[in-house]
Amino acid sequence: MPRLRDFLSAMVFVAGLSVPALAATPADTLVQAWQFDDIITLDPAEIFELSGAEVAGNSYERLIGYDINDVSKLHGVVAESWSVSEDGKTVTFKIREGRKFASGNPLTANDVAYSLQRAVLLDKSPAFIITQFGITKENVKDKIKATGDYEVVFSMDKPYAISFVLYCMTATVASVVDSKLLMENEKDGDFGHEWLRTHYAGSGPFKIRDWRANEVIVMERNDNYGGDKPALARAIYRHIPETATQRLLLEKGDVDVARNLGPEEIEAVSANDQIQLQRAAKGTLYYFSLNQKNEILAKPQVREAMKYLVDYDAIADTIMKNLGEKHQAFLPKGFLGAVNDTPYKLDVEKAKALLAEAGHPEGFNITMDVRSTQPIAGMAEAIQQNLAQGGIKMEIIPGDGKQTLTKYRARQHDLYIGQWGADYQDPHTNAQTFASNPDNSDEGPSKTLAWRNAWDTPELNKQVDAAILESDTAKRAKMYEDMQKEVMETGPFVIMFQQIEVAALSKNVKNFVLGPSFDTNIVAGVSKD
Amino acid sequence: MVLATGLTLVRFLLMLAVTLVGLLAMTFVIGRLVPIDPVLAVVGDRAPPQVYARVRQELGLDLPLIQQFWIYCKQAITGDFGRSVLTSNPVLEDIGRYFPATIELATLGTLIGTIIGVPLGVFAAVRAGSLLDQIVRVIGLVGYSVPIFWLGLMALLLFYAKLGWVAGPGRLDIAYDYLVTPVTGMLLVDSLLQGEIDVFWNAVSHIILPASLLGYFSLAYISRMTRSFMLNELTQEYVTTARVKGLSESRVVWRHALRNAAVPLVTVIVLSYATLLEGSVLTETVFAWPGLGAYLTNSLQNADMNAVLGATLIIGVTFVGLNVVSDLLYRLLDPRTRTP
Numbered sequence: 001m002p003r004l005r006d007f008l009s010a011m012v013f014v015a016g017l018s019v020p021a022l023a024a025t026p027a028d029t030l031v032q033a034w035q036f037d038d039i040i041t042l043d044p045a046e047i048f049e050l051s052g053a054e055v056a057g058n059s060y061e062r063l064i065g066y067d068i069n070d071v072s073k074l075h076g077v078v079a080e081s082w083s084v085s086e087d088g089k090t091v092t093f094k095i096r097e098g099r100k101f102a103s104g105n106p107l108t109a110n111d112v113a114y115s116l117q118r119a120v121l122l123d124k125s126p127a128f129i130i131t132q133f134g135i136t137k138e139n140v141k142d143k144i145k146a147t148g149d150y151e152v153v154f155s156m157d158k159p160y161a162i163s164f165v166l167y168c169m170t171a172t173v174a175s176v177v178d179s180k181l182l183m184e185n186e187k188d189g190d191f192g193h194e195w196l197r198t199h200y201a202g203s204g205p206f207k208i209r210d211w212r213a214n215e216v217i218v219m220e221r222n223d224n225y226g227g228d229k230p231a232l233a234r235a236i237y238r239h240i241p242e243t244a245t246q247r248l249l250l251e252k253g254d255v256d257v258a259r260n261l262g263p264e265e266i267e268a269v270s271a272n273d274q275i276q277l278q279r280a281a282k283g284t285l286y287y288f289s290l291n292q293k294n295e296i297l298a299k300p301q302v303r304e305a306m307k308y309l310v311d312y313d314a315i316a317d318t319i320m321k322n323l324g325e326k327h328q329a330f331l332p333k334g335f336l337g338a339v340n341d342t343p344y345k346l347d348v349e350k351a352k353a354l355l356a357e358a359g360h361p362e363g364f365n366i367t368m369d370v371r372s373t374q375p376i377a378g379m380a381e382a383i384q385q386n387l388a389q390g391g392i393k394m395e396i397i398p399g400d401g402k403q404t405l406t407k408y409r410a411r412q413h414d415l416y417i418g419q420w421g422a423d424y425q426d427p428h429t430n431a432q433t434f435a436s437n438p439d440n441s442d443e444g445p446s447k448t449l450a451w452r453n454a455w456d457t458p459e460l461n462k463q464v465d466a467a468i469l470e471s472d473t474a475k476r477a478k479m480y481e482d483m484q485k486e487v488m489e490t491g492p493f494v495i496m497f498q499q500i501e502v503a504a505l506s507k508n509v510k511n512f513v514l515g516p517s518f519d520t521n522i523v524a525g526v527s528k529d
Numbered sequence: 530m531v532l533a534t535g536l537t538l539v540r541f542l543l544m545l546a547v548t549l550v551g552l553l554a555m556t557f558v559i560g561r562l563v564p565i566d567p568v569l570a571v572v573g574d575r576a577p578p579q580v581y582a583r584v585r586q587e588l589g590l591d592l593p594l595i596q597q598f599w600i601y602c603k604q605a606i607t608g609d610f611g612r613s614v615l616t617s618n619p620v621l622e623d624i625g626r627y628f629p630a631t632i633e634l635a636t637l638g639t640l641i642g643t644i645i646g647v648p649l650g651v652f653a654a655v656r657a658g659s660l661l662d663q664i665v666r667v668i669g670l671v672g673y674s675v676p677i678f679w680l681g682l683m684a685l686l687l688f689y690a691k692l693g694w695v696a697g698p699g700r701l702d703i704a705y706d707y708l709v710t711p712v713t714g715m716l717l718v719d720s721l722l723q724g725e726i727d728v729f730w731n732a733v734s735h736i737i738l739p740a741s742l743l744g745y746f747s748l749a750y751i752s753r754m755t756r757s758f759m760l761n762e763l764t765q766e767y768v769t770t771a772r773v774k775g776l777s778e779s780r781v782v783w784r785h786a787l788r789n790a791a792v793p794l795v796t797v798i799v800l801s802y803a804t805l806l807e808g809s810v811l812t813e814t815v816f817a818w819p820g821l822g823a824y825l826t827n828s829l830q831n832a833d834m835n836a837v838l839g840a841t842l843i844i845g846v847t848f849v850g851l852n853v854v855s856d857l858l859y860r861l862l863d864p865r866t867r868t869p
Contacts, residue, residue, distance in 0.1 A: 026704050037827055040571075040615055048573045123583070125576035197617040212626075213616035214827055215819045216706070236703055240817045244682060245698050248690050254697050399564075402832040405574060406566040423575065445578050 024253045028233040030509070030526050032257040033240040033249050037214050043196040044175035045115075046124040050421065050518040053172045055217055057519030058235070060175035060202035063093060063112065064166050068515035068522075071334050071425050074166050078112060078176050078203075079152075082166070088159025088471065095150040099226040101178040102200070102207040107226075109146035114179035116144045116154075118191045126173040129424060133160060133168075161476055163336070164468050167426035172519055177201045205230050205524035214239045219523075231527040250275065250504055256528070257512065258504045262374065266322045269504050276505050279322075280514035280521075283332045283422035284499040285430075286324060286379065288368065290492040291413050292454040297366070300490065301358035307344045307494050308351040309390045310383055316497065319378040324497035329484040330434040332498045334516055336427050336473070337480030339488070351390045363391020368415035369404040370396050379496075380417050409447065411454055419499065420449065425517065427480045428468050434493060435460040435483050453492045460486060541853045545846065552845040553605060556838050557598050565832040570614045601838070610839035615831055620839035623824065628843065629714025630700065631813070631820035634740055635805035637717075641744025642751050643798055647787075649748070650755025655782055657760060665752055672749025681742055681815035688738055696734040698817035705731045739816040743809055747801040754797045758790035765789075792863045799855035806851075807844045 025031045036051035044056050067073035076082070079093040099107040119127050120140040134157025135143045143155045156165070168174065178201040182192030185199070192201070200208040205227065206219035217237040221230045238255065240246045246258040247265045251272065261269065269275045290297040290306060297303070312326050329339035355361060366387075370380040377398070384394045394415065399407075408416045423429045437450035437457045444451050450460075463483050470476040487493065501514055501521075511525040560567075568585045576584075589597055604611065610620035618626075653665040689697045696702060700716055705728045709719050717736065720729040762768060763786055771781045810822035821840055828836035 024702070029703065031703055037615070037831070041617060048575065123580060125573045125580055127580070128577045212819070213613075213618075213623075214823065218706075238699065238703075238817070240698065242682075242815055242817070245685070245815065245817060248685060249697055252690060252693075252697060254702075400830050402565045402569055402830070403563070405569055406564055409566070409569070447578055 025256055026234075027528060030232050030235045030257070030523055030528070031255045032235075032237045032259055032523075033246040033255040034237045034259040035241055036217065036237060036239050037241065039211070039213065039217075041197045042200065042208060042211055043124075043193055044172050044177060044202075045119040045122045045127070045191075045193070046197070047172050048125040053517070053519040054521045055208065055211075055219075055237075056172045056175055056202075057204075057521065058523055059200065059204040059206045059208050059219060059222075060172075060177070061204050062170055062172070062174045063176065064169040064174070066167075066170055066425060068513065068520045071516055072336060074163070074170070078107065079169075084162050088162075089156050091154045091156075091162070091165055092147075093152045093154065095152060096226070097150055099203060100224040101181065101203045102222045102224050103178055103181045104224060105178050105180045107176065107178075107203055109148060109150050109152045111179045112152045112176055113144050113146040114182075115177045116174065117141060118177070118182075119173050120144075122191060122193055126171065126423070129168050129171050129173050133165065134158065158469060159471070160468050161471050161473075163473060163476075164426045164428055167424050171424040176203060178203070206235055228524070230524045232523075235523045235526070247504075250506065253506065256506045256509050261502065261504055263319070263321045263323060266502055266504065274507050276507055276509075278503045278505060278512060278514050280501050280516065281325065281333055282499040282501050283335070283425070283517055284419050285327065285330070285332060285421075285495055286320075286376075286417075286419050286497040286499065287493050287495040288380075288383065288415055288417040289449065289453045289494070290415060291411060292456075292492055293411060294366075294414050296358075296360065296364050297414065297492065299358040301354040302360070303490070303492055305351040305354035305358070305390060306387070308347040308354070309387050309392065310344070310494060310496060311346040311386050312342070312496055313345065315379060315382050319375050319382060320497050322500065322502055323375055324499050326496070327498035328488060328495050330430045330487055330493070330495060331427050331480060331484055332422065332430075335422070335425065335430070335480075337477035337484070338427075339481055339484040343488070344494075346386060346389075348389045355390060355392075360391075363393065365393045365395070366414045367395045367397050368417060369407055369413045370398050370417055371401045371404045372398045373401070376417055376419070383417070408452055411442065411452055416452075421499075422517070427477075428464070431464050431467060431480060431483055434491065435487050436464040437461065449493070450491075455492050541849075544853070545849050548845055548849045549842065550602075552842055553602060553838070554598070556841045557601060560834045560838060561594060561597075563832075567614075567832045567834045570832040570834075605838075605842065610842070611835035613828065613836040613839075614833045615828060615836065620835050623836065624821065624839060624843050626711075626714065627819060627821045627824040629711075630716075630818060631806060631809060631822060633715040633717060634736060634743065634812075634818060634820060635802060635809060637736060637740035638743030638805050638809075639747055639798065639802040641741060642747030642801065645744070646748035646751030647755050647794070650752040651759055651782065651787060653752065653756045654759030654763060657756075662756075665756065669749040669753045672745050673753075676811075677742065677746055678811040678815050680745075681739070681812055684738055684742060685815070695738045696731065698735075698815070700732060700735055700818065701728065702731050702735075739809075739812050739818060742812055743805050747798075747805060750801050751794075751797060755790065755794060758793055759786060762786040762790045792859060795858045795862060796855045799851050799858070803848050803851040806847055 038049040039052045041047055044060055047053055047056050061078050063077060063079045065075055065077040078095060080096045081094045083092050095109045095112055101107055116130060117140050120130055120135055121137055145153050147153050181201045182196065185192040185195035187194055198211060205222060205225045207222040209220045210218040219235045221233050243260050243262050243265060247261055247269060249255040250258040270277055290303055292298045316326050326342050327333060328342045328344055331338040333340055355363060368380055370377055380396055384396060387394045407413055433448045434450060435457055436448055437455060438446055438461050440454060440456045450457050460483060463479060467476055467479040470479060503514055505512055508529040510527045513522040515521055568581055571584050572581055585591055589600060608621055613620050613623050616623050649665050653662040656662055688694045708728050709723055709725050712719050712722060716732040717729060720732055768781060768786055771785050810826050813820045813823040825840040
């Protein structure tokens with residue numbers, strides 16, 4: 001509802017409303033206004049949505065964590081330390097002693113092995129993060145084993161780069177769950193999955209007391225937590241879909257944090273001295289892509305021309321202001337080997353020359369599937385105008401998220417605009433999706449973004465596979481740099497921006513953390529003056 | 530009367546059955562025709578193909594359409610609408626949770642609309658052409674033509690943000706949440722039943738704005754209809770007769786004319802109630818009101834087909850039910866309609 005929001009902002013401005021912050025929320029509770037209609041489960045073995053990952057990040061502990069200020073620094077969380085076998089195919093994790101779950105049950109190596117095995121056996125969407133190491137439902141009990149009260153052995157089919165393995169252990173799917181509690185709630189051998197979808201069995205700083213879909217999430221301090229206990233007794237997320245309403249609630253002091261303000265609202269609240277803003281670059285990219293099944297779009301010159309027909313700077317200053325920064329490579333800033341050059345800018349003459357070379361001096365007609373939400377829809381409109389300068393008439397086909405996605409996954413689009421978030425902090429996650437397509441047939445089993453755009457990548461496939469086996473980190477980084485440059489120059493992806501997340505907080509909120517991913521948006525340290 | 534009621538019941542059941550089957554078939558077909566893949570709602574964007582295939586099978590989407598429909602009908606008859614993807618709960622349980630919030634809001638809205646709308650309409654009719662009549666007509670026009678979400682945001686800005694007279698979006702302040710255990714699901718009722726007076730007043734301060742807004746919306750309609758029904762009655766002979774007999778004007782208007790105008794008016798009020806029950810989606814969004822409208826919109830956007838089908842059915846049943854109620858009331862109020 002962009003017009004609605006614009007209008008509201010204008011009204012507020014005209015009326016000269018300045019609402020004093022009243023801090024009406026309870027002193028021991030953090031209240032956030034947030035759109036979390038994507039949450040469909042609380043089971044860490046199934047969670048694969050951004051909002052769900054954030055809730056899990058605050059309530060479960062994973063095996064490994066990373067420094068949110070320097071993603072390249074890994075540290076143990078539930079694991080105290082780890083060692084790698086000589087052949088590089090086995091990692092042994094030593095588990096911290098004396099930890100407890102919120103239920104009071106002790107946390108042992110058994111729980112860790114159970115959690116990872118469970119994720120593989122349940123085989124929900126994020127299970128591949130663990131199974132990609134050659135682990136299957138059949139062999140998982142041998143491959144992931146507790147070999148003592150506080151020791152877990154993780155065996156793989158190949159000597160993968162250890163950093164790759166460890167980053168996968170920082171993902172939500174590697175959260176440690178309370179095996180005893182889950183077995184008590186097991187039904188038909190489902191590892192307690194049905195129960196855990198709406199309940200809690202973790203050891204994190206907060207425990208989840210209640211989740212009502214599209215309404216509220218209530219987290220309470222876990223007094224059994226092994227780390228520094230949260231200062232606040234409760235953290236509550238309220239689902240507020242309308243961003244203008246979020247702003248109102250924040251300014252009235254009915255919430256402490258507004259999480260989804262639009263660019264104009266951020267602009268407006270930044271003038272309010274009772275409100276502070278916090279920003280973090282996220283591992284999410286905004287891009288549009290060209291389906292290579294379309295003969296025109298498959299021409300290399302056309303692919304290149306498109307990259308010169310986007311006014312990146314203008315969009316960054318308007319629609320994406322406060323929401324994103326220019327970025328053109330497939331690894332977001334902060335990832336190992338990320339390329340931060342932005343060689344492409346709007347150059348109509350060059351684009352026209354390329355189009356002429358491709359045999360389309362007068363341009364052509366094309367469609368773009370666009371999800372009708374901001375900022376995607378706004379970006380699509382801007383791109384439409386930019387492409388027109390080069391003679392390309394682009395028709396926007398609006399739809400809701402599931403609709404456009406269905407078409408995209410069926411490879412029936414011409415152009416598709418969307419966003420892509422990294423699944424874990426290792427560069428392989430995006431290298432695989434943007435640069436790997438081992439079987440370009442319609443039935444191809446690996447449905448990466450390269451596959452969705454029917455882009456055949458025989459050479460890149462080999463590079464992607466080689467990079468996860470490279471144990472020399474510097475060499476590995478170089479491999480990803482090369483792949484990014486290759487995809488940037490020849491690929492069917494026009495990568496434009498990296499997402500910046502902005503939270504608007506009441507002035508009295510301290511130590512609120514926005515990390516590089518959603519599961520590192522942490523409220524455990526928050527206090528209120 | 531007994532016979533008439535019996536007939537109505539039979540008609541009701543027939544109408545219900547036909548409507549249900551029709552609704553089931555229509556929503557089912559639409560649900561399957563829309564270019565949205567319900568499997569995606571379950572597995573998300575990045576699930577590997579084998580997970581996708583398994584879920585597709587679990588949802589029964591690999592079966593022929595007619596078989597899928599048959600299975601769905603069989604389940605629906607037993608009240609099993611399946612599980613909602615979004616909430617992880619059985620759809621029926623979700624409806625039990627979200628519908629009371631909508632009922633509470635729509636009921637209060639209709640009450641407000643009726644209590645104010647009927648007298649306004651009567652006055653406007655009695656003084657047709659006067660300034661008061663003009664004002665009532667303008668009020669009606671505005672209520673009818675201004676988008677309700679816009680009015681909602683403006684009302685929030687004024688009464689909540691600027692004046693601070695009422696509480697903001699949501700059903701309760703955070704501090705009062707969890708003090709009341711849901712019995713009817715309607716907070717105003719539950720809080721009174723459990724003697725939680727603070728919670729009651731807090732709930733009132735939250736509901737008053739959205740309910741007034743819906744009230745205004747139905748007031749606009751109700752007052753306009755009242756006016757036209759009354760104008761019609763006031764020109765009837767029995768009114769003239771009553772006046773000739775020397776009855777006071779207020780007695781003529783309120784006792785005689787309104788009583789007769791009430792017959793069609795009841796239908797108007799009941800239908801406007803039904804409209805509020807199904808159509809408060811935008812209000813629920815603006816006020817972050819966790820009702821059935823919000824539930825349905827959300828499910829639609831997320832291709833959560835079980836929830837969409839379940840919620841649509843419930844709304845359909847309610848609509849049929851309210852139609853029958855208005856029918857019955859019509860018979861009660863107007864003896865002429867009772868003769869078969």
